[in-house]
Amino acid sequence: MRPSKKTLKVDVLDSRLRGNDNQKHSLLAFYLRLHKNLGINLALMATHFTFPSHLLSTDGLSRGDTLELLALASDYYTRNQATDKKHSILKGRTLINLFFENSTRTRTSFELAGKRLGMDVINIAAANSSAKKGESLIDTAKTLSAMQLDALVIRHASSGAARLIAGYVACPVINAGDGSHQHPTQALLDAFTILHHKGNIEGLTVAICGDIAHSRVARSNLYLLQTLGAKVRLIAPPQLLPNTPEQFGAEIHYSMKTGLKDADVVMMLRVQTERVQGPIMASVREYFHLYGLDKTKLAFARPDALVLHPGPMNRGVEIASDVADDVERSGVLDQVEAGVAVRQAILESIVRS
Numbered sequence: 001m002r003p004s005k006k007t008l009k010v011d012v013l014d015s016r017l018r019g020n021d022n023q024k025h026s027l028l029a030f031y032l033r034l035h036k037n038l039g040i041n042l043a044l045m046a047t048h049f050t051f052p053s054h055l056l057s058t059d060g061l062s063r064g065d066t067l068e069l070l071a072l073a074s075d076y077y078t079r080n081q082a083t084d085k086k087h088s089i090l091k092g093r094t095l096i097n098l099f100f101e102n103s104t105r106t107r108t109s110f111e112l113a114g115k116r117l118g119m120d121v122i123n124i125a126a127a128n129s130s131a132k133k134g135e136s137l138i139d140t141a142k143t144l145s146a147m148q149l150d151a152l153v154i155r156h157a158s159s160g161a162a163r164l165i166a167g168y169v170a171c172p173v174i175n176a177g178d179g180s181h182q183h184p185t186q187a188l189l190d191a192f193t194i195l196h197h198k199g200n201i202e203g204l205t206v207a208i209c210g211d212i213a214h215s216r217v218a219r220s221n222l223y224l225l226q227t228l229g230a231k232v233r234l235i236a237p238p239q240l241l242p243n244t245p246e247q248f249g250a251e252i253h254y255s256m257k258t259g260l261k262d263a264d265v266v267m268m269l270r271v272q273t274e275r276v277q278g279p280i281m282a283s284v285r286e287y288f289h290l291y292g293l294d295k296t297k298l299a300f301a302r303p304d305a306l307v308l309h310p311g312p313m314n315r316g317v318e319i320a321s322d323v324a325d326d327v328e329r330s331g332v333l334d335q336v337e338a339g340v341a342v343r344q345a346i347l348e349s350i351v352r353s
């Protein structure tokens, strides 16, 4: 829904939001509902909370800081629907997107986010970088850092790469995906999308389904959703679960029927064929039959269950086209839209603090 011209100015630092995290959660949910159902623009002015100096993982993000970040993102979400989307809040600052793995949506999303805040944005694809000439990751990062960056976004196929880099550069580092480890901005945009659709996260049942073992999206969401008070279920065949899945504090299910029962949100994952050598499953047809989300399996969840997928989707493997494209049920494109706003909020918070 396009927002009306009405704008509700809400200072999230006002006394109500200085309350405890439960109060923040319900107030933010209330504002998001106003925005969604009534089309009232929100001008949330939250800029002074303490965001970490790097964003490497969702582990350790507090509930209060996450909610305040999402409040700031909801301000950008509204402003992104205006004709002129550009601001000058980070004018003159430089952002480098250093991508050692292919990406379309995440790179574009960070690029748009930086540009909409007035930053100069440079994209470096590994294929064109000195990494191909044998330069080490640390040398690449130190070289870029010497150019007086204000933020470095990094994606790398090795788990831990973002944390390693953060120890060598002088600017904030944002992890845009490191191997099977973490993809914190994806989890934050997923949380935003859930809040936007459902009005709250606390107490919801979220089923994360598919290749949990190799998914950084699953790991980031497990931490963040539980921090925000959701009940998380993991649904996967045994070979696509991590070795000790109990460590994550989620319910484990091997069947979509039991795992999806009464779920409020169904988060599907792509099978990460690039992270293993050799075939990851015996048969795509069998995988789809057992774990692919089609209308029949979706019927196990609540009738208003929201379907999410981080993209890129493999239709006919983990999700059927009629579910992916069902505008009543699928929040996939809303996730993409939320992604830009959430990354604007992250850049603003991290660069200015």
Ligand code: ASP
Binding pocket: 102, 103, 104, 105, 106, 107, 311, 312
């Ligand atoms: N995995 C990619 C990303 O997150 C998806 C894409 O390239 O579209 O950016």
Ligand code: ASP
Binding pocket: 177, 183, 216, 217, 269, 270, 310, 311, 312
């Ligand atoms: N785009 C997400 C990622 O980069 C999910 C995926 O690629 O399957 O992790």
